[in-house]
Amino acid sequence: KNEVEQSPQNLTAQEGEFITINCSYSVGISALHWLQQHPGGGIVSLFMLSSGKKKHGRLIATINIQEKHSSLHITASHPRDSAVYICAVDNTDKLIFGTGTRLQVFP
Amino acid sequence: DAGITQSPRHKVTETGTPVTLRCHQTENHRYMYWYRQDPGHGLRLIHYSYGVKDTDKGEVSDGYSVSRSKTEDFLLTLESATSSQTSVYFCAIRTSGGAYNEQFFGPGTRLTVL
Numbered sequence: 266k267n268e269v270e271q272s273p274q275n276l277t278a279q280e281g282e283f284i285t286i287n288c289s290y291s292v293g294i295s296a297l298h299w300l301q302q303h304p305g306g307g308i309v310s311l312f313m314l315s316s317g318k319k320k321h322g323r324l325i326a327t328i329n330i331q332e333k334h335s336s337l338h339i340t341a342s343h344p345r346d347s348a349v350y351i352c353a354v355d356n357t358d359k360l361i362f363g364t365g366t367r368l369q370v371f372p
Numbered sequence: 373d374a375g376i377t378q379s380p381r382h383k384v385t386e387t388g389t390p391v392t393l394r395c396h397q398t399e400n401h402r403y404m405y406w407y408r409q410d411p412g413h414g415l416r417l418i419h420y421s422y423g424v425k426d427t428d429k430g431e432v433s434d435g436y437s438v439s440r441s442k443t444e445d446f447l448l449t450l451e452s453a454t455s456s457q458t459s460v461y462f463c464a465i466r467t468s469g470g471a472y473n474e475q476f477f478g479p480g481t482r483l484t485v486l
Contacts, residue, residue, distance in 0.1 A: 295473075296473070298474075298475070307462075307477055307478070307479045307480060308415075308462060308477040308480075309477075310474055310475065310476065313473075313474055351414065351415070353415075353475075355473065358403065358420075358422070358466070359405075359417060359420065359430070360405075360415075360417075360475060362414045362415040362416070363414060364412065364413065364414040365414055
């Protein structure tokens with residue numbers, strides 16, 4: 266079993282829909298990261314969380330430390346949100362990554 | 373992008389040849405990482421460094437070596453490339469100090485071993 270599990274693996278949405286991507290982990294962490302990777306592109310950090318909730322524009326990330334679970338929400342999705350979203354947990358100076366969620370948003 | 377560059381950005385080589393990938397940073401961060409990214413596996417840590425001449429293995433270190441003789445450069449070497457090492461390689465740095473320890477990634481190197 267992977268230490269970091271993401272769901273779903275693939276997600277298709279119509280423009281304007283509310284998107285939720287989930288991440289569960291089984292190890293102790295100091296922080297959790299959400300990353301974004303566009304096709305053929307580099308990896309960009311969206312959020313780093315150690316508790317509660319963070320919001321940046323249409324993106325919201327939450328974490329529940331007790332349940333070892335985090336969610337990334339995208340409100341009013343847009344085709345430019347199409348990308349792979351990666352959850353990673355910070356474990357003793359190293360990141361452990363989920364396998365990513367591929368999101369496609371159609372107009 | 374925290375001033376991270378990788379070279380080369382693309383490389384095609386033949387099985388059995390040595391290959392060296394370079395990661396360069398401009399901000400004197402102590403921690404540097406090499407990852408490989410493969411479909412179905414996500415990002416996996418190859419090696420990392422926590423200072424000049426201080427390195428340690430990650431989960432997929434077999435067939436790879438690293439060196440860090442200067443703070444700004446972290447080299448990844450495939451001594452004798454194999455087709456299983458065809459992948460996209462990302463370098464990353466980690467900021468440190470205070471409550472925030474983010475990782476910033478380089479643009480990646482696409483390596484094909486024929």
